[in-house]
Every structure is written in C-alpha cells, then in structure tokens.
Amino acid sequence: MRFGFLAGILMVFVTGMECLAQAPSSTSIDEKSLWDVWKLQQEKPDDHEAICTACLELVKKAPKDRLSLVVMNMAAWHQLKLDKKEGAIKLFRTSLASQGSDPLYAAAANMSKAWLTRIDMDQVKDALRLYYYKYIIYPKSMELIKPFQKQGQPPLVDRWDKPWVYSLSESKGAKKAGIETYGHFFSLKSSMLGTNSEMKAAMRMPYASGIGLKPVKLLSGTPGKEMVQFETTDGKQSKVVLSLGLESNGIVLCYAGPKLLILADLNHWAILPRPN
Numbered sequence: 001m002r003f004g005f006l007a008g009i010l011m012v013f014v015t016g017m018e019c020l021a022q023a024p025s026s027t028s029i030d031e032k033s034l035w036d037v038w039k040l041q042q043e044k045p046d047d048h049e050a051i052c053t054a055c056l057e058l059v060k061k062a063p064k065d066r067l068s069l070v071v072m073n074m075a076a077w078h079q080l081k082l083d084k085k086e087g088a089i090k091l092f093r094t095s096l097a098s099q100g101s102d103p104l105y106a107a108a109a110n111m112s113k114a115w116l117t118r119i120d121m122d123q124v125k126d127a128l129r130l131y132y133y134k135y136i137i138y139p140k141s142m143e144l145i146k147p148f149q150k151q152g153q154p155p156l157v158d159r160w161d162k163p164w165v166y167s168l169s170e171s172k173g174a175k176k177a178g179i180e181t182y183g184h185f186f187s188l189k190s191s192m193l194g195t196n197s198e199m200k201a202a203m204r205m206p207y208a209s210g211i212g213l214k215p216v217k218l219l220s221g222t223p224g225k226e227m228v229q230f231e232t233t234d235g236k237q238s239k240v241v242l243s244l245g246l247e248s249n250g251i252v253l254c255y256a257g258p259k260l261l262i263l264a265d266l267n268h269w270a271i272l273p274r275p276n
Contacts, residue, residue, distance in 0.1 A: 029061065251263055
C-alpha cells in the first residue's frame with residue numbers, strides 16, 4: 001500500500017517535469033538585442049524596411065515584455081515612413097493599450113497619442129476642406145463638421161481628449177478688376193502638441209534628433225530611483241540632470257537598465273549606454 005502511494009507521487013512528479021520540459025520557456029527582450037536594433041537605426045536610418053523588420057521580430061519574440069513598447073513604436077514610425085499608415089496605427093494602438101506603472105509605459109502611451117493625434121488631425125483637415133468646397137467658407141466652429149464624419153471620424157478632440165485649437169483668419173489679396181480678393185485660412189493644432197502638431201513637419205525630423213543629450217555620470221544607482229547627469233550635444237556643454245520617470249524640456253528618462261538608458265520625447269526614443 002505504501003509502495004503504491006509512493007509510486008503514484010513519483011508518477012505525478014515525472015509527468016509534471018515532462019510538461020515543464022514541453023512548455024515554451026518565457027522569453028524577454030535583452031538589452032543586447034535592443035542595442036543591435038538601435039545600432040541599425042543609427043547606421044542605416046533610411047533603411048525603413050530593415051529597421052521595421054528587426055523591430056517586429058523582437059516584438060514577436062516577447063510581445064508582453066515592457067521593452068517591446070520601444071521597438072513597437074519605433075516600427076510604427078518607420079511604417080509611417082513607408083506610407084503603411086494602417087499598420088502604424090495598429091502598432092500605436094497596441095502600444096497605447098499596454099498597462100503598467102513603469103515610466104516606460106507612460107512614455108510609450110504619450111508617444112502613441114502624439115502620432116495618432118497627428119493622423120487624426122489630417123482627417124479633420126480633410127473634413128474642413130469638404131465643408132469649404134460645399135459652403136465656400138470654413139466653419140466658425142468644429143461642431144459644424146459633424147455631418148462630414150464617417151464612423152466617428154474626424155474626431156472632435158485629440159488623443160488626450162482635449163478639443164482642437166481651431167481658428168480662422170482672412171487675408172486681403174490683390175485688386176482684380178476693381179474688386180479686392182480675400183483668402184480664407186484656418187489654423188488647427190493640438191493643445192498638447194502645439195507647434196509640433198503637423199504630421200508632415202514631424203515626419204521630416206530625423207529619428208531622435210530632438211533628444212540631444214549625452215549621459216555623463218550616474219548620480220544615483222538606486223533601483224527605481226536612478227538619477228543621471230547629461231550634457232547637451234549642441235556644443236554648449238550644458239548640464240541636465242534627469243531622475244527616472246521625470247522630464248526636462250519635454251525629455252523623460254524612462255528606463256535605466258544594467259547597461260542601457262532609454263530617453264523619450266513625444267516623437268521618438270533614444271537608447272544610450274549607461275554611464276558608470
């Protein structure tokens with residue numbers, strides 16, 4: 001009887017070990033893989049297909065790893081460069097849906113909101129032009145473009161749920177046959193993005209060009225409370241100190257790993273070596 005009981009336990013143990021051996025091992029994105037993608041980004045910034053493919057391979061390897069948010073948003077930006085807007089929208093939305101208290105999640109969410117806001121704004125502009133073609137004047141308020149909405153588009157708020165900043169202007173033109181001609185113009189932007197609202201202007205910026213910081217010294221290495229001293233790369237040698245999760249001039253330190261730092265603004269990521 002005792003032998004049968006022990007045999008049963010042994011059988012359960014062996015079966016459990018077999019199941020563990022068959023189960024896929026947990027995967028994650030290591031810093032070396034992330035750095036390899038970043039090197040490709042730095043060395044071949046215009047090879048959008050190659051960079052996008054490398055990023056998506058890492059996402060596929062570990063879709064739930066927090067570092068997947070970095071390569072996911074980077075891939076989405078390169079898809080915009082390749083005029084693959086639907087694919088980019090899907091990636092930004094996936095990134096936006098990720099939840100977590102890590103500063104990386106907040107940075108990824110704000111970056112996704114920024115690019116989706118720019119995409120939305122182009123749709124709003126199209127609706128404003130349709131209104132103009134019909135009435136030969138732009139609407140006095142955004143509410144008047146509602147009849148031109150299709151399936152909720154164009155949205156009347158940006159991705160932070162704030163109303164668009166919309167205004168009209170009129171410029172006097174030259175006299176023609178004794179009649180002064182006038183041009184009608186509208187101004188449209190997101191209150192969160194301000195002058196950084198325009199998609200075309202934002203896409204002309206080289207990747208990470210707005211994050212001109214170089215890490216110099218680690219002032220605090222306490223996990224979760226890292227503090228890093230940077231200097232600007234504009235030749236002025238100005239000092240900037242960032243703590244994990246905090247921002248300065250729109251740039252946030254959102255990751256401090258064993259060997260890498262990750263900075264972000266509302267446009268791009270920057271991956272840098274961690275100083276001693």
